[in-house]
Amino acid sequence: MQLTDIADDLDSTLYTEKQIHDKIAELAARIDADYAGETLLLVGVLKGAVMVMADLARALTLPIEMDWMAVSSYGSGTQSSGVVRILKDLDTDLTGRKVLIVEDIIDSGLTLSWLRANLESRGAASVEICALLRKPKAAKVDVDVRYAGFEIANEFVIGYGLDYGEKYRNLRGIGVLAPHVYGD
Numbered sequence: 331m332q333l334t335d336i337a338d339d340l341d342s343t344l345y346t347e348k349q350i351h352d353k354i355a356e357l358a359a360r361i362d363a364d365y366a367g368e369t370l371l372l373v374g375v376l377k378g379a380v381m382v383m384a385d386l387a388r389a390l391t392l393p394i395e396m397d398w399m400a401v402s403s404y405g406s407g408t409q410s411s412g413v414v415r416i417l418k419d420l421d422t423d424l425t426g427r428k429v430l431i432v433e434d435i436i437d438s439g440l441t442l443s444w445l446r447a448n449l450e451s452r453g454a455a456s457v458e459i460c461a462l463l464r465k466p467k468a469a470k471v472d473v474d475v476r477y478a479g480f481e482i483a484n485e486f487v488i489g490y491g492l493d494y495g496e497k498y499r500n501l502r503g504i505g506v507l508a509p510h511v512y513g514d
C-alpha cells in the first residue's frame with residue numbers, strides 16, 4: 331500500500347483550523363446570546379456537518395441536545411433539485427422545540443429550504459439555520475441563514491467534514507482540490 335498525505339491533494343487552503351475555530355466561536359457567542367435561558371436542539375445534517383456540529387456544540391454554553399438527519403437530494407448530475415428523501419430521520423419530537431439546523435455548506439440552498447419547511451411542519455417553536463460556508467448561488471434562493479460563517483466563491487471545497495468521493499473529511503482546514511485529483 332502506498333503512503334499518501336491527503337494534504338498533498340490540496341491546491342490551496344482557504345481556511346485554517348484556527349480561522350475555522352475563531353469563526354465558530356463567533357457564531358457560538360451570537361447563538362448563546364440569542365437563545366439565553368432556552369434549551370436548543372441542534373440538528374446536524376449528516377455527514378458533512380459532523381465537524382461543525384462537534385466544534386459548535388462545545389463552543390456553546392447553552393444547554394443543548396443534538397440530533398441528526400441524513401437526506402439525499404434527487405437531481406440530475408451534480409445539481410440538487412430540491413426534491414429530498416429522508417435517509418435517517420430525527421429521534422426527537424420537535425413539538426415546541428427551538429431548533430437550529432447545523433450545516434457545513436449551502437450551495438443552491440434547495441436542500442436546506444426543504445429541510446426547514448419539513449421541521450417547521452412538525453410543530454417546532456422555531457427553526458433557524460447555521461452554516462459554516464455559503465456560496466453565491468444561495469443568495470438566489472429565499473433561505474434565511476441566520477448564522478452564516480464564511481462567504482466563499484463558487485468553487486468545490488473539501489475538508490473539515492466536506493468530502494470528495496467520501497474522502498478528505500478529516501482534513502483540519504478547508505481547501506480547494508488540486509487538479510491532479512480530478513484526472514485519472
Ligand code: 5GP
Binds near residue numbers: 494
Ligand atoms: P444545496 O445547498 O445545493 O441543496 O446542497 C448542499 C450540499 O451539497 C451540501 O450539504 C454538500 O453536501 C454539497 N456541496 C455543495 N457544495 C459543495 C462543495 O463545494 N464541496 C463539497 N464537498 N460538498 C458540497
Ligand code: MG
Binds near residue numbers: 379435
Ligand atoms: Mg451538508
Ligand code: MG
Binds near residue numbers: 378493494
Ligand atoms: Mg458530499
